[in-house]
Amino acid sequence: MKLIRNIKGIVAFSRQARLKGKSIGFVPTMGALHMGHLSLIKKSKKENDITIVSIFVNPIQFASGEDLKRYPRDLKNDALLCRKSGVDAIFCPQVKSFYPQGYKTYVQVEGLSDHLCGRFRPGHFRGVTTVVAKLFNLVSPDTAYFGQKDAQQALIIQKMAEDLNMPVKIRVLPTLRHKDGLAMSSRNAYLTKEERRDARVLYQALSCARALVRQGKKNVAQIIQQVKSIINKKKSARIQYVLFVDTQDLEPISRIKSPVLLALSVYIGKTRLIDNIVI
């Protein structure tokens, strides 16, 4: 496995693979890899000749006051996991060379970026689409893999790739969960033991909503009220949003239809967690 730290290196690696006629699968990450990431890597390995993982805590997708500085970083362990998973190359550029002085260019998907998390994280999705556009140009993958846990991100990246005619296929794979239902996330590492227990309530609340919908409940406001009351029972929980939205344009809906995306963002203590299900 190659550990590539500079831009020339990744371009050369990717070009080499292309010249040999090999297909490239790409898993962009911010590191602190967990089973969710590994499931993306596994799928990429299955579907491509070469798998490249990027590990880059992208500063421009963090708003000021967010957790950029303390975001978990453990390249040594990440590299170990990648090696074990049969990854061919890790690309972990330095911020200075990735966004050199005088950097000015941004990619923005309008509309989709303003809903859900976009309302609370100004500039976040612009940062995501910009870094992904750059990575796609450097890695030139045939297929790139994202997790459904970040449903809005996945949708926005699909839209960007389609709108800008990027020569890459976007695959979105299911959220991986711990046994107690909590969605796997690098940010779970922030939780205290007690908060970790409380955090189970997110998936419990989502599952309750699913059951209500399956029972035929159609009143969005009532279901959301139930979800919120379940979450609010936990002292450490502070809800940012709970919303039923259209699975394509992310516009809030007023009456249950199928499919529908139920998405939520909840602070557990000081840690902001997101989760979602498609019903």
Next chain:
Amino acid sequence: MKLIRNIKGIVAFSRQARLKGKSIGFVPTMGALHMGHLSLIKKSKKENDITIVSIFVNPIQFASGEDLKRYPRDLKNDALLCRKSGVDAIFCPQVKSFYPQGYKTYVQVEGLSDHLCGRFRPGHFRGVTTVVAKLFNLVSPDTAYFGQKDAQQALIIQKMAEDLNMPVKIRVLPTLRHKDGLAMSSRNAYLTKEERRDARVLYQALSCARALVRQGKKNVAQIIQQVKSIINKKKSARIQYVLFVDTQDLEPISRIKSPVLLALSVYIGKTRLIDNIVI
């Protein structure tokens, strides 16, 4: 020569060329081709195995009230010129398929896009960078060719390609001029006979400024005053801007240095013309 009208067609054509190991030169245009365009095509032919020209009047780079509808279109003649010049393929997509309903993604180069023409054409350069990003993804050229007549556009595209790590080389070639000095432009076709005569004043004024700088004049305000008074002698002329700016960041300068970009935008009758020289 192939005339390709749809997106699948251009992707297939470009992929075919790549598979054969051929280098691709690309000249993006809005049609109404003139000798300036042909000089770009000639250079592309010289430097690449395959030359692709796009002809697309890009609606999103026109602000409302601008000349989108009456912009000169003459595909038949353009195709003839391309064929004569040895172009391998023309790509002329339809607006509907290029920007399908629900299109949402834009590429923006901040800062550079706000100076000079950017102040008077809101959204113009965002439209330019977006269309060029899309075309680059579809054509996947090794090298793309632009004219120095649109100096700000060329600089912004270079910045975009560099910032987003696009795998393409940008070449900017000198402005071609008529014998009387007027820069070649598709918009010259709008001019009446009298306006066409008056339009010579743009290059006359620029040349006068160059002479003054070469004589050692350093006072920017004084030179600009001279340029403006030369232009204002023509009844049909209405100045939008005359500015000395830095050749890299396009910031206005207060004292002559070398190199410097002298750029101007002037309405001749109802036709907005731009021109520039590097001194």
